[in-house]
Amino acid sequence: MAGNPRNGRPYRTLCARQRALGLPCWLCGHEIDYSLTGYAAQRSAWAFTLDHAQPLTRGGDLLDPANARSAHRRCNSARGNRTTAQPPQARASRRW
Numbered sequence: 106m107a108g109n110p111r112n113g114r115p116y117r118t119l120c121a122r123q124r125a126l127g128l129p130c131w132l133c134g135h136e137i138d139y140s141l142t143g144y145a146a147q148r149s150a151w152a153f154t155l156d157h158a159q160p161l162t163r164g165g166d167l168l169d170p171a172n173a174r175s176a177h178r179r180c181n182s183a184r185g186n187r188t189t190a191q192p193p194q195a196r197a198s199r200r201w
Contacts, residue, residue: 130180132184133180139153150178157173158173161186
């Protein structure tokens with residue numbers, strides 16, 4: 106049984122290389138707080154996550170550097186597996 110490929114050295118290396126670039130979030134354009142690591146990064150919506158331009162569920166390659174993008178955790182989660190570059194806009198909880 107193979108383990109999770111995101112726990113392997115190739116994926117961690119790709120994340121480290123993308124993080125070292127210090128790029129802004131490719132979805133919203135704002136700066137990412139790269140100082141957050143470990144538990145703080147897991148809890149912060151503004152921490153770095155590796156996003157994939159072509160979602161993995163739509164045929165994107167997990168380890169392809171050309172498919173890797175820097176994103177905020179919040180922006181990455183909001184985008185889901187859509188292929189659009191912008192996360193959906195927040196909607197009001199009710200129609201007024």
